[in-house]
Amino acid sequence: MSGASKVERVVRGVLRDVLGISQSRVDAFDVDTELFGSLPELDSMAVAGLLTEMEDRLGIVIDDDDVDGDMLATFGALCDFAESKVRA
Known part of the structure; x- marks a missing residue:
């Protein structure tokens, strides 16, 4: 994770x-780690x-x-979404 972007580090902290x-569970997330529908902690109430x-x-x-299933599908998709908002 040492090469992680600031946005990625923030998204990990938020999760x-x-x-x-x-922290160790979050640190193990990679771009393909499934989130919504796969993490029991991430239900519709937690999304807000x-x-x-x-x-x-x-x-x-x-x-x-902006909010749809694709942006919450994987850790990589969530980071990409956040990065696009930061750059906008």
Whole structure:
């Protein structure tokens, strides 16, 4: 994880803090790690908290239209989404 981008590190921290999962578990996530539908902690109620925390920590705005199953499908997709918002 030493080569991880700032956005990736923030997304890992948000997942850890919002979902209450261990740092070692989050550290093991790779681009293909499935999230929504595969992590029991990431249910529809947790999604709102996750997105709000990402907005706060990354200084971005996530519109309702941005939220879909694809952006939450994998860790890589979530990081790519967050990175695109930071660059916008």
